[in-house]
Amino acid sequence: xxxxxxxxxxxxxxxxxxxxxxxxxxxxxxxxxxxxxxxxxxxxxxxxxxxxxxxxxxxxxxxxxxxxxxxxxxxxxxxxxxxxxxxxxxxxxxxxxxxxxxxxxxxxxxxxxxxxxxxxxxxxxxxxxxxxxxxxxxxxxxxxxxxxxxxxxxxxxxxxxxxxxxxxxxxxxxxxxxxxxxxxxxxxxxxxxxxxxxxxxxxxxxxxxxxxxxxxxxxxxxxxxxxxxxxxxxxxxxxxxxxxxxxxxxxxxxxxxxxxxxxxxxxxxxxxxxxxxxxxxxxxxxxxxxxxxxxxxxx
Amino acid sequence: xxxxxxxxxxxxxxxxxxxxxxxxxxxxxxxxxxxxxxxxxxxxxxxxxxxxxxxxxxxxxxxxxxxxxxxxxxxxxxxxxxxxxxxxxxxxxxxxxxxxxxxxxxxxxxxxxxxxxxxxxxxxxxxxxxxxxxxxxxxxxxxxxxxxxxxxxxxxxxxxxxxxxxxxxxxxxxxxxxxxxxxxxxxxxxxxxxxxxxxxxxxxxxxxxxxxxxxxxxxxxxxxxxxxxxxxxxxxxxxxxxxxxxxxxxxxxxxxxxxxxxxxxxxxxxxxxxxxxxxxxxxxxxxxxxx
Numbered sequence: 001x002x003x004x005x006x007x008x009x010x011x012x013x014x015x016x017x018x019x020x021x022x023x024x025x026x027x028x029x030x031x032x033x034x035x036x037x038x039x040x041x042x043x044x045x046x047x048x049x050x051x052x053x054x055x056x057x058x059x060x061x062x063x064x065x066x067x068x069x070x071x072x073x074x075x076x077x078x079x080x081x082x083x084x085x086x087x088x089x090x091x092x093x094x095x096x097x098x099x100x101x102x103x104x105x106x107x108x109x110x111x112x113x114x115x116x117x118x119x120x121x122x123x124x125x126x127x128x129x130x131x132x133x134x135x136x137x138x139x140x141x142x143x144x145x146x147x148x149x150x151x152x153x154x155x156x157x158x159x160x161x162x163x164x165x166x167x168x169x170x171x172x173x174x175x176x177x178x179x180x181x182x183x184x185x186x187x188x189x190x191x192x193x194x195x196x197x198x199x200x201x202x203x204x205x206x207x208x209x210x211x212x213x214x215x216x217x218x219x220x221x222x223x224x225x226x227x228x229x230x231x232x233x234x235x236x237x238x239x240x241x242x243x244x245x246x247x248x249x250x251x252x253x254x255x256x257x258x259x260x261x262x263x264x265x266x267x268x269x270x271x272x273x274x275x276x277x278x279x280x281x282x283x284x285x286x287x288x289x290x291x292x293x294x295x296x297x298x299x
Numbered sequence: 300x301x302x303x304x305x306x307x308x309x310x311x312x313x314x315x316x317x318x319x320x321x322x323x324x325x326x327x328x329x330x331x332x333x334x335x336x337x338x339x340x341x342x343x344x345x346x347x348x349x350x351x352x353x354x355x356x357x358x359x360x361x362x363x364x365x366x367x368x369x370x371x372x373x374x375x376x377x378x379x380x381x382x383x384x385x386x387x388x389x390x391x392x393x394x395x396x397x398x399x400x401x402x403x404x405x406x407x408x409x410x411x412x413x414x415x416x417x418x419x420x421x422x423x424x425x426x427x428x429x430x431x432x433x434x435x436x437x438x439x440x441x442x443x444x445x446x447x448x449x450x451x452x453x454x455x456x457x458x459x460x461x462x463x464x465x466x467x468x469x470x471x472x473x474x475x476x477x478x479x480x481x482x483x484x485x486x487x488x489x490x491x492x493x494x495x496x497x498x499x500x501x502x503x504x505x506x507x508x509x510x511x512x513x514x515x516x517x518x519x520x521x522x523x524x525x526x527x528x529x530x531x532x533x534x535x536x537x538x539x540x541x542x543x544x545x546x547x548x549x550x551x552x553x554x555x556x557x558x559x560x561x562x563x564x565x566x567x568x569x570x571x572x573x574x575x576x577x578x579x580x581x582x583x584x585x586x587x588x589x590x
Contacts, residue, residue, distance in 0.1 A: 032393050032396075078576060079572075079575055079576060082575075082576060082579065083575055083579045085392055086333050086392060086530075086534070087530065087575055087579050088575075089333075089393075089396065090526055090527065090530050090571060090575060091571070091572055091575040091576070093523065093526070093568070093571075094527070094568035094569070094571040094572035094575070095568075095572065097523065097564060097565065097567075097568040098565050098568050098569060098572070101561065101562060101564060101565035102565075104561070105559075105561055105562065215519070219400055222397065223397065223401075226393075226394075226397050260412055263408040263409075263411055263412050264408075266404055266405075266407075266408040267404070267405050267408045267409065269401075269404065270400075270401040270402065270403070270404035270405035270408070271401065271405060272401070273397055273398060273400065273401030273404070274381060274398045274401040274402055274405070277381075277385055277394045277395070277397050277398035277401070278381065278384045278385055278398065281385065281388060281394045
C-alpha cells in the first residue's frame with residue numbers, strides 16, 4: 001500500500017513540474033504549446049544517455065537535459081514570435097509529431113519503440129538513490145525549486161511584461177518592451193525546467209520509451225493546467241492531482257470490466273475536459289468571468 | 300516506374316485528405332470554430348459503414364446513408380451541445396480546442412470498446428490492384444477516390460456560390476453582425492456549415508475503409524491532416540484546403556522515394572511547420588493582419 005502511495009506521489013510531483021512549467025508559457029505568456037511532452041522527452045532521453053554513456057550523476061545528467069531542451073525550445077520560440085492563436089497551436093503540433101517520429105526512429109540513442117531499460121539509479125554526490133522514498137524527496141525538492149523560480153519570475157518585472165504581452169502584444173511593444181526577447185526567454189525557461197521532470201522520470205522508472213512523450217501526454221498536461229486554472233501557481237497543482245487520481249479512483253469502482261478499464265478512464269477524462277470547458281472554462285482554481293468581461297459579453 | 304506508382308498512390312491519398320480538409324475548412328471558415336473533433340466524425344462514419352457492410356451485410360448505399368446520417372448528427376450535436384454553450388461566455392479558441400479534443404478522446408475509446416481496437420477494412424473487388432503498365436499497379440478505388448473528390452468539390456463550390464444558404468455561409472465568415480442585420484440567424488447558418496462539413500468526410504471515410512483500413516485512433520490522424528492541409532492551403536480558402544490536402548498526400552507518398560515509410564508523417568509536419576514559419580497565410584489564404 002505504501003509503495004503504491006509513494007509511486008503515485010512521485011508521479012504527481014513529476015507531472016506537477018511539467019504542469020507548472022507549461023502554465024508559465026500557457027497561462028502567463030499566452031503561448032498555447034502542445035509540444036510540452038517533447039521537452040519532457042528530451043530531458044529524459046538526454047539524462048539517460050549521459051548517465052549510461054558517461055556514468056554522470058543526477059545533477060550533471062539533468063543539466064545536460066536542460067541545456068539541450070533549452071536549445072531545442074528555440075524551434076518553438078520561432079513560431080511563437082511570428083504567429084498566434086490557431087497557427088501557433090498547429091506549429092507546436094508539428095514539432096510534437098516530428099519529435100515522436102525522432103524518438104521512435106533514432107534507435108541508437110532512444111532505443112526505438114522498445115525504449116531504454118536498466119537506467120542506472122541516480123547518483124547524488126556519491127549517494128545512490130535506490131529507494132522510491134528517495135525519489136519522492138528528490139521530486140518534491142525539484143518541484144519546490146521550480147515553484148520558487150516560477151513565483152519569483154511571475155512576480156518580477158519580467159512576469160509583468162509577460163502578462164502585458166499576453167493581454168496586448170502591440171501595446172506592450174509600443175511601450176518599449178522587447179517582445180521577442182521576453183517571449184523567447186519564457187519559452188526557454190519553461191522548456192529547460194520541463195527537462196528536469198524528464199530526468200527525474202527516467203531515473204525513477206529506470207525505463208523510458210516513446211509512449212510517455214507522445215501527443216496525448218502534451219494534451220494531458222494541457223488539461224491539467226486548464227482544469228486546475230491557468231495563470232495561478234496553485235491551479236496546475238490541483239489539476240495534476242485530479243487528473244492523476246482519477247484513474248486510480250476509477251480502478252477501485254466495482255462492476256467495471258477489467259479489460260475496459262483503460263478506455264473507461266480515458267472516457268471519464270475526456271468527459272471531464274468537455275464538461276469543465278462548458279461550465280467552468282477558467283478552471284477550478286482560476287479566475288472566473290470578471291465583471292468587466294460579463295458586461296461586454298452579451299451582444 | 301516507382302516514382303509513377305508513388306505519384307498515383309499520392310493522388311489517391313491526397314484526394315481523401317482533400318475531402319476531409321475541405322470539411323474542416325468549411326466549418327472553420329464559416330464559424331471560426333477550430334473543430335478538432337472533425338476526425339471523430341470521420342471515425343464514426345467509417346466504422347458505421349464497415350459495420351453495415353461487413354457485419355450486418357447491408358447493401359453499400361444503405362450503409363453509406365447510415366454513415367452520412369451519423370456524421371451529420373454528430374456534427375450538429377457538437378455545435379449544439381458543446382461549442383455553442385462554450386461560446387456563450389466569450390471563450391478563447393483554446394477552450395474550444397480542449398473541449399473538442401475531449402470529445403475526440405471519448406469517441407476514440409467508445410469506438411474501441413464497441414467495435415474492437417484492431418484494424419478493420421471492407422474488402423471489395425474495387426480495392427484489388429490491376430497492373431496497368433509494367434510495374435504500375437492501380438486499383439479502381441484510386442480512380443474512384445479522385446473522381447469522387449472532384450465531384451464533391453464541384454458540388455460544394457456551386458452550392459457556396461449559387462444557393463442562398465451557401466452565400467450566407469460565406470457571409471458569416473466575413474461578418475457575422477451583418478448576417479444578423481440582414482435577418483439571417485447566424486446559429487442556423489452555423490448548423491448548416493456543421494452539417495455539410497461533417498457530411499463531406501463520409502466519402503473519405505468510406506474510401507479509407509476500403510483502402511488503408513480503419514482503427515479507432517484514426518480520428519486523431521485525420522484531424523491532424525485536415526488541420527495541416529487547411530493551414531498549408533490558407534485558412535478561409537476551400538480551394539486552398541483541397542490543394543493542401545492533395546499536396547500533403549503527394550508529399551507523404553513521394554517522400555517514400557528517399558525515406559523509409561515511418562518518416563512519412565514527419566514529412567507532413569515538417570511541411571506544415573515550414574509553412575507556418577515562412578508563409579503562415581498558406582498559398583491561397585488572405586494575408587494575416589497583425590491582430
